[in-house]
Amino acid sequence: MNPVLRRTAADLAAAIRSGELTSVEVTEAFLARIEAVDDQVHAFLAVDRDRALETARRVDAKRSAGQALGPLAGVPIAVKDLLSYEGLPTTAGSRILENYRPVYNATIVQRLIDNDLVILGKTNLDEFAMGSSTETSAFGPTHNPWDLERIPGGSGGGSSAALAAFEAPLAIGTDTGGSIRQPASVTGTVGVKPTYGGTSRYGVIAMASSLDQPGPCARTVEDAALLHEVICGHDPLDSTSIDQPVPPVVEAARRADVRGMRIGVVRELGGEGYAPGVEQRFREAVEVLREAGAEIVEVSCPHFVYALPTYYLIMPAEVSSNLARYDGMRYGLRSGDDGSASVEQVMNRTRGEGFGEEAKRRIILGTYALSSGYYDAYYGSAQKVRTLISRDFEAAFAQCEVLVSPATPTTAFKLGERIDDPLAMYMADLCTIPSNLAGNASASFPCGLAPEDGLPVGFQVMAPPMADDRLYRVGAALERALTARWGGPLLDRAPDLTRSVQALVDEEK
Amino acid sequence: MDDLLDLDQVIERFDPAIGLEVHVELNTASKMWCGCSTAPGADPNTQVCPVCLGLPGSLPVVNGKAVESVIRIGLALNCDVAEWCRFSRKNYFYPDMTKDYQISQYDEPICFDGSVDLEVDGRTYVIGIERVHMEEDAGKLVHGGATGRIHDADHSLVDYNRAGVPLMEIVTRPVPGLGAEAPAVARAYMAHLRELMRALGVSDARMEQGNLRCDANISLAPKGRTELGTRTETKNVNSLRSVEAAITYEMRRQGAILSSGARVKQETRHWHEEGYTSPGRSKEQAEDYRYFPEPDLVPVAPSREWVEALRATLPEPPAGRRARLQAEWRFTDLEMRDVLGTEGALELIDATVAAGASPASARKWWLGELARRANESGAALDDLAIGPRQVAELQSLVDAGTINDKLAREVIEAVLAGEGDPAAVVEARGLAVVDDDSALSAAVEEAIAANPDVAERIRAGRVQAAGALIGAVMKQMHGRADAAKVRELILARLG
Known part of the structure; x- marks a missing residue:
């Protein structure tokens, strides 16, 4: 593998600034990697080769002209195909938007452009970010680079797989119930869901507006922090965006210091249903943090056990409304317009053909939950429980600075294993959902491979709203200690996909 | 055609109750959720952006000026102003709605519990205002085909210039006890609102341009009963005259139905300028709008200081x-x-x-x-x-x-x-009246000469006969003379 691919984003940016590497060299290396492995991984839905190289050349010219370069200038990045990016299709993984090309950039995309990052292309996802495996994507699933027969997590499996397969050093994800953290967990990468309102949702195709939050995906904690600083911050185009300074995440990641920090282990997130290897690696990581100087306490968040059913009322309710606009009238798929069909018939046929099973399931659930006569029992009650979950967090954060848990109960399961069992699929988000409901900051960091299957385990850290820097303190401390113990990054142990390609070629002979 | 009962018989047997829902298009420079212009008359779909087109990923941001306008209206209608309220989504599919939901307010209107005193023919009527809330307008559908009506259109076009224009809805409480004055009071209420909007400078309030639209709820209850009868909601009532006429019509129509022993069907009806209402969609099959709080917007919490500052600006x-x-x-x-x-x-x-x-x-x-x-x-x-x-x-x-x-x-x-x-x-x-005495005198002489018998009568003291001569002079002068002056000259000459 080209050694450039394994370098961190921070390192690549420094090399580009110093002149050791050009952005074009770096970009070409990743484009070549995508070409070499993405037919196995299928992380990308679209690769924007020409524009990426054009951006890279512009960054190199800037440097040649002696202009100052930003902290991630010239570094390639992959963007989840849920964010509007002018000039490329933005599909949300759905047939209904297969041919939709946005006419404007999401705020985050614009910030990437303004900060001279090189957008490689758009990554695969579950349809409208609904799923935990990328299997609901209308364009086929993404494969986990650790084991191509397994899921890369979801919905942001394209972004996490692109990182784990070294197809990109950075990626953008979005997290509604765990879509950044669960894929990070099962691919041995870093994924951060910032505080709700910390990153702009403008231009991010909505799944559930009160839960959706875009965030950084990376291979190291520092890289995630650098990207966090580029994409976060107030956006006047998003009313729910918080008008406060971005927490000092880069500084926190570099300090990597948890001495004296009170860390709470959430009693309710563990035990039955959790894989033994997941629990083992989690406990070991907690010990690592204790050794690094943190004070470990156990806390109880009694309402977390209701998080999943609460989420599956609020989220579909918002989905049913947010997905109404895909009606074939203005853009995207339009079915059955044979000249005699009525507007209603065209809308029905378009939505019938354009949406996949999971999208339909959630639209129907949400429509039901909001219906007259059912609203109070379902949506209304769920909002009350949501408040109770927020209060659990408040009470817990009164006792400790961060909370920790496994990021997901199991390691990557097999493609096809849960796709016909929605409830089993939903369980993948058991640990991540509470933070979406409460809107606090949360992240997943790699904490080892489960002994039973050799697959990555994720360590979830949760911090109070606008205390995102604490995630990075803990994540960086963990990363420093574990990397030393492992003798290198966890991803060094992932299979080299080019070698498996070579093996296939040899077999053919 | 509907059977209609004479109005005086309606009043003899029933007590009408009316309730008006009035939509007011605000005259803010930009739309409710984006910076697009609201100026009328632009080419279709030229005042649009990702937000008002509801493109995937776009988000609304509240127009502060619109909130200010609505609060001022609420204050002028003697309403309370909510300390905290939210927007809600009203979900329904229709091609004029770019998001297939309308952002409106549901159970938390920004202004509520107001009242208006109206004077009609020397009597004062108090109209209770239930609520004033904010919402957005939809686009405009243009139906192709021979008549421009939806039922025989072979295609329809949508102009989204109007999509997202700030709207406000003012809802009255049901007003019973108006008797025969119900239509006139409704009309006076509309005239009052129109005047108020203009005085506040918040809307052009042109009914004929749809800035001010009225839906009229009407029900009849048998005389002496306190509970309200089954109501109909008449839409498309877009002039003062129509408000009065539509309510009169519905009272007479419902009066005939109830008098025959039948029941009034709860439904939406449409007013036709030709002078009648026709049924729209039945309320029994009314859509379930699945309202829920709009998650893309933060609550509106007008500070008391701001509300008082706005109160001070009321005209x-x-x-x-x-x-x-x-x-x-x-x-x-x-x-x-x-x-x-x-x-x-x-x-x-x-x-x-x-x-x-x-x-x-x-x-x-x-x-x-x-x-x-x-x-x-x-x-x-x-x-x-x-x-x-x-x-x-x-x-x-x-x-x-x-x-x-x-x-x-x-x-x-x-x-x-x-x-x-x-x-x-x-x-x-060159339209100025001829002030030149000689030209006038010449015309007077000519008129006397041409009408000797008239002149004789005037000489005999019948001054009113001068009118005929004045007419002749004015004709001669092509109207450019001061009639009083001509009369003076004639009487001086013949007096």
């Missing part, structure tokens, strides 16, 4: 202003009612008086010649191509004797045709 209340103007202008009640019954007349007369004309002359022009011309062309009075300043100038020309009333009408004609201000028209067309 003189319309009723007080009307009373003041009537006193200042020395109009009789009857004259004032004519003024108030003509859309836009009050403001125009006020402005004309401010421009220097006497109140009586201002009223004469606006309710006379100009109202007639507006009627003929189907335009609103304030849409005419002549304004208060020009009318005042016209009157000053009459007062100075430069032109007479007949010539003044010709001047109006020319001003409306775009020939310039009155003085310029008089100059350009």
Whole structure:
């Protein structure tokens, strides 16, 4: 593998600034990697080769002209195909938007452009970010680079797989119930869901507006922090965006210091249903943090056990409304317009053909939950429980600075294993959902491979709203200690996909 | 055709209750959730952006000016202003809604519990205001095909320029006990709102342009019963006259149904300018709008300081202003009612008086010649191509004797045709009355010579016969003479 691919984003940016590497060299290396492995991984839905190289050349010219370069200038990045990016299709993984090309950039995309990052292309996802495996994507699933027969997590499996397969050093994800953290967990990468309102949702195709939050995906904690600083911050185009300074995440990641920090282990997130290897690696990581100087306490968040059913009322309710606009009238798929069909018939046929099973399931659930006569029992009650979950967090954060848990109960399961069992699929988000409901900051960091299957385990850290820097303190401390113990990054142990390609070629002979 | 009961029989047997839902299009420069212009008349789909087109990923941001306007309206309607309220989504599929939901307010309106005092024929009626809330307008559907109506259209086009324009809805409580006055009170209420919106400067409030739209709820209850009867909601009631007529019609229609022992069907009905209502969609199959709080917007929490600051900006209340103007202008009640019954007349007369004309002359022009011309062309009075300043100038020309009333009408004609201000028209067309005594004297001599018997009668003391000679002189002078002066000359010559 080209050694450039394994370098961190921070390192690549420094090399580009110093002149050791050009952005074009770096970009070409990743484009070549995508070409070499993405037919196995299928992380990308679209690769924007020409524009990426054009951006890279512009960054190199800037440097040649002696202009100052930003902290991630010239570094390639992959963007989840849920964010509007002018000039490329933005599909949300759905047939209904297969041919939709946005006419404007999401705020985050614009910030990437303004900060001279090189957008490689758009990554695969579950349809409208609904799923935990990328299997609901209308364009086929993404494969986990650790084991191509397994899921890369979801919905942001394209972004996490692109990182784990070294197809990109950075990626953008979005997290509604765990879509950044669960894929990070099962691919041995870093994924951060910032505080709700910390990153702009403008231009991010909505799944559930009160839960959706875009965030950084990376291979190291520092890289995630650098990207966090580029994409976060107030956006006047998003009313729910918080008008406060971005927490000092880069500084926190570099300090990597948890001495004296009170860390709470959430009693309710563990035990039955959790894989033994997941629990083992989690406990070991907690010990690592204790050794690094943190004070470990156990806390109880009694309402977390209701998080999943609460989420599956609020989220579909918002989905049913947010997905109404895909009606074939203005853009995207339009079915059955044979000249005699009525507007209603065209809308029905378009939505019938354009949406996949999971999208339909959630639209129907949400429509039901909001219906007259059912609203109070379902949506209304769920909002009350949501408040109770927020209060659990408040009470817990009164006792400790961060909370920790496994990021997901199991390691990557097999493609096809849960796709016909929605409830089993939903369980993948058991640990991540509470933070979406409460809107606090949360992240997943790699904490080892489960002994039973050799697959990555994720360590979830949760911090109070606008205390995102604490995630990075803990994540960086963990990363420093574990990397030393492992003798290198966890991803060094992932299979080299080019070698498996070579093996296939040899077999053919 | 519907069976209709005579109105006096309706009143004899039933108590009507009315409730009005009025949509007001605000006149903010930009839309409710984005910076797009709200200016009317632009080419279709030129005042749109990702937000008002509801493109995937776009998000709304509240127009602060619209919130301010609605709070001011609420205060002027004596409402309480919520300390905290949210927007809600009203979900329904229709191609004029770009998001297939309308952002509105549901159970947390920004203003609520107000009231309006109306004076109608010397009696005061109190109309309870239930709520005032904010929402967005939809796009405009244009149906292709022979009639432009939806049922035989072969295609439809959508113009989203109007999508996202700020709207406000004012909902009254049901008003019982109005008896035969119900239609007139409803009309007075609409006139009051129109005047209020203009005084506040928050809406152009042109009913004919759809800035002010009324849905009228009407029900009848048997005399003496306190609970309300089954109501119908009549839509498309878009002029003061229609409000009165539609309510009268529904009262008579429902009266006939109830008198026959049948029940009124709860439904939406449409008012037709031809003078009847027809059923729309039945309320039993009403859509479930699945309202829920809009998660893309944060709650609106107007501070008390701000609300009080806005209260301080309220203009003189319309009723007080009307009373003041009537006193200042020395109009009789009857004259004032004519003024108030003509859309836009009050403001125009006020402005004309401010421009220097006497109140009586201002009223004469606006309710006379100009109202007639507006009627003929189907335009609103304030849409005419002549304004208060020009009318005042016209009157000053009459007062100075430069032109007479007949010539003044010709001047109006020319001003409306775009020939310039009155003085310029008089100059350009040479319309000034002839002040030259010798020319007039010559015409008088000619008229006497041509009508010897008339002249004889005048000499005999029958002064009223002078009219015939005046007419002859005016004809001779092509109208450009001061009739009073001509009369003076004739009487001097024959007296």
